[in-house]
Amino acid sequence: MPLIGPKNMFGKAYKEGYAVGAFNVNNMEIIQGIMQAGAEEKAPIILQVSAGARKYAGQNYIVKLIEAALLETELPVVLHLDHGPDFELCKACIDGGFTSVMIDGSHLPFEENIALTAKVVAYAHDRGVWVEAELGRIEGVEDDVKAEKSVYTDPDQAKEFIERTGCDSLAVAIGTSHGAYKFKGDAKLDFPRLEKISELLPGYPLVLHGSSSVPQEFVEMCNKYGGRVGGARGVPEDLLRKAGTLGVCKINIDTDIRLAMTASIRKYFAEHPADFDPRAYLKPAREAVKNMVRHKLKNVLGCSGKA
Ligand code: G3H
Numbered sequence: 001m002p003l004i005g006p007k008n009m010f011g012k013a014y015k016e017g018y019a020v021g022a023f024n025v026n027n028m029e030i031i032q033g034i035m036q037a038g039a040e041e042k043a044p045i046i047l048q049v050s051a052g053a054r055k056y057a058g059q060n061y062i063v064k065l066i067e068a069a070l071l072e073t074e075l076p077v078v079l080h081l082d083h084g085p086d087f088e089l090c091k092a093c094i095d096g097g098f099t100s101v102m103i104d105g106s107h108l109p110f111e112e113n114i115a116l117t118a119k120v121v122a123y124a125h126d127r128g129v130w131v132e133a134e135l136g137r138i139e140g141v142e143d144d145v146k147a148e149k150s151v152y153t154d155p156d157q158a159k160e161f162i163e164r165t166g167c168d169s170l171a172v173a174i175g176t177s178h179g180a181y182k183f184k185g186d187a188k189l190d191f192p193r194l195e196k197i198s199e200l201l202p203g204y205p206l207v208l209h210g211s212s213s214v215p216q217e218f219v220e221m222c223n224k225y226g227g228r229v230g231g232a233r234g235v236p237e238d239l240l241r242k243a244g245t246l247g248v249c250k251i252n253i254d255t256d257i258r259l260a261m262t263a264s265i266r267k268y269f270a271e272h273p274a275d276f277d278p279r280a281y282l283k284p285a286r287e288a289v290k291n292m293v294r295h296k297l298k299n300v301l302g303c304s305g306k307a
């Protein structure tokens with residue numbers, strides 16, 4: 001099955017009130033774990049590659065690994081650039097076969113974000129590629145785009161931004177943040193703001209970044225086996241379920257994959273100190289990714305059986 005763009009995936013998700021999972025990938029085991037979970041749940045899948053992941057694995061390697069996955073699946077799969085920092089990187093990914101790109105101009109002043117996003121949209125749409133943009137700032141750090149303080153998305157500005165740029169989906173800031181340390185006090189999202197944005201943009205697919213739940217079983221397992229992941233907290237699963245009913249069609253998950261893999265590898269090392277064959281510890285790590293993603297698809301995103 002060849003790669004597809006997200007149009008029909010999001011159309012169905014919007015209508016039926018669920019979200020598609022967008023999972024960050026940077027190596028073979030992560031891709032295999034996600035694809036196995038998708039196959040078992042018969043769920044649509046978005047594989048996304050950050051600028052940092054692309055630098056780590058190399059674009060050719062990552063695209064070829066995903067092409068290998070496509071040879072073995074009937075699932076609809078989108079290949080997406082996560083947090084594209086500039087036009088050139090978006091162009092390189094579009095030219096290299098990605099079916100969707102994000103241009104992240106959220107750190108720029110409004111007019112500059114519009115100009116950059118519109119430039120990427122013009123290039124992408126000529127080639128049939130989907131464009132996600134971001135308005136408002138989501139706290140946290142990606143390799144190439146940094147935001148120190150969250151600025152929530154203004155609903156009226158969101159409408160104007162979409163009309164003037166022609167972007168196909170929009171990442172909104174409503175209280176999520178990247179990484180494993182999301183909330184100091186109560187975990188809460190600004191749902192009235194999300195509802196307002198959805199009302200102003202009927203039928204338009206929204207995106208929620210920073211949506212890992214930071215399962216405490218992984219945090220505890222990391223810490224039990226020599227890690228120091230103190231005070232990590234994510235977005236409660238019921239809040240993510242609710243977002244899926246309010247126009248959010250794509251939910252981004254990276255940190256939970258990292259935690260699942262690392263917890264499994266730490267445990268393996270502690271229990272098998274004499275082993276040194278990477279296959280021995282990467283196999284259970286891949287299985288841990290699969291089980292975690294299966295849980296998300298089925299119990300959080302609601303997209304089991306929607307492929
Ligand atoms: O949104 C950020 C993702 O978790 C990507 O993180 O830039 O470290 O690959 P990264």
Ligand code: 13P
Nearest residue numbers: 179209210211212254255
């Ligand atoms: P998490 O850090 O919550 O997994 O968010 C990932 C993300 O938004 C990727 O763009």
Ligand code: ZN
Nearest residue numbers: 178209210252
């Ligand atoms: Zn993100």
